[in-house]
Amino acid sequence: MPEAMVKLAGIRKRFGALEVLKGVNLEVAKGEVVCILGPSGSGKSTLLRCVNLLEPPEEGEIFLEGQDICKGPDSGTGEQSWELDFVRQRVGMVFQQFNLFPHKTVLENVTLAPRQVLGKSREECESKAKALLERVGLDDKFNQYPERLSGGQQQRVAIARALAMEPHVMLFDEVTSALDPELVKEVLDVLRELAAEGMTMLIVTHEMGFAREVGDQVVFMDGGVIVEQGNPADVLDNPREERTRKFLGRVLER
C-alpha cells in the first residue's frame, strides 16, 4: 500500500465546551477524491479546516505526504509549533463564500500569493494565472474586480487562485452552497476536470449526484465522527448505518 497523501489519526477538536470532532480517522490516497457528506454541525467543515491547520486539532495526528504536521511541544496551543509553511504550500482550499480579495482584480487575486509567498516574478505569475483562468473559463475577466462577477465566476477565480500555489491536495468546503442553482454546474465541471487530472481532493458537499459520480470514496459524518465510509455506490445506495439512511432519506426527498 503506497503512503497516504493525507492521513488523519484520532483527530479531536473542541470549541469551548463543544466537542466538534470526536476522534476522526481517515486516509486519502494520492489522486483520490473523497466526498464528505453529513448534516450541518456534523463537523465536516471543521475536519477540512483541520487538514490545513486553519483550525488546529487539540488531539490526534495529521500526516501530509508522510510528514506529521501537528507535532510540536505546544501542540494545539499556538501556530508557532505547526508546520504551517509546509502545509499551506501543499494544501489549497476553496471556501463556501469564495473569499476573494475585493480590492484586487481577478488577476491580482491569483498572482498575489505566488508572488508574495513563493517570491516568483510578476511575469511568471501572470502568465501562469492567465493560463489557470483560461482553464476555468475566465479568460475575459483578468482586470475585473470580484464584485462585478457572478457567484459561479467568483468561485472559479477562487479555484484558480488556490491552484496557482501548485497544491498537492485541494480542500473544497461546500463550494456550491452559496451559488444560485444555475451556476452550480459550471463550478462542479471545474472540479470534475481536476479529478480527471488526478488531483487529490477532499470535498465537503451536499451534491449527492456529484459525490456519486466523482467520488472515489464517500464519507458520511455525524456528531463529530465518521459514521460510514466506502465507495459511493455502497454508501449512497446501500447504507449500512441507520443514521446514514435517515440523512440520505431527508436529503433525497427534496
Added chain:
Amino acid sequence: MSEFFNQYFDFTIMGDHFSEVLEGFLKNLLLFAVVLVLALSWGLILALLRQLPGRKFIPLRGLTIAYIDVFRAMPLLIIILLISGGIPYLEFIPKEIRIPNWFGLPDPFWYGVLALTLVYGAYIAEVYRAGIEAVPAGQVEAARSLGMSHGQAMRHIVVPQAITKIPAPMLNELNSLLKDTTLVSVVALGESLLIGREVLAETFNSSAVMLAGLMFLVITLPLARIVDYLIKRNQGKITRGSHIEVA
C-alpha cells in the same frame, strides 16, 4: 447688546491682530500636520501589535492594550504638562533631545508633538482596530490558506480593506486633533489661542480669541460635512450590498 457684540466681535481689534493670530493659527496647522503623520503611523503600529496572533505575543498584546487604555483615559492637558514639565529636567537625555529646537521650532512645539502623538496614536489605534475587525474573517483565512504569513495577510489583505471602512471615524479623530492643538498654548507655544489670550490680557476684549476660533471653523466645519457625506455614502454601499459582504 452692542457691548456684548463688541466684546466678541470688535472688528478693529480683529483687524489689528489678524496677522499675528493667523501666524499663530499656521503654527496650529503645522503642529496638526506633523502629529497627523506621526499619530497615523503610531496608531497603525499599535493596532497591528494588538492583532498579533498566538500565545507568545500575549505580553506584547497586553502592553499594547494597557497603553491604549491609559492614554485614552488620561486628560490630554495633563499629559502635555507632564511632558513639558518633566522631560527638560531628565538630564540623562542629551540636551538636543530633551530641549529640542529642530527645524527652528521651539521646544514647546515638540513637547506638543510628543504629547499629541502619544494620545492620538491611542485613539487612532482604536479606529484602525474597528476597521480591521470589520474585515470578514474569511479574508484572513483565504490569505492564510494560500500560505501568506500573518504579516503578509495584514499588509496586503486586511489593512488595505480596513482603511476603506473607517474614513468617517478617522476624520472625526483628526477634527478633534486639530482643535486640541490649542491645548499646547498652556506650555507657551505661540499658537493662535495663546496670541488671542495675550490680546485679551492687554485689551480686556475677546475678539482676538474669537478670531482664532473662527479660523478653526473655516477648517472644521467643512470637515463635518465631509464626514456626513462619507457616512451616507458608506450606508449606501451597505444597503446596495455585494456578494462579498454577505457572510
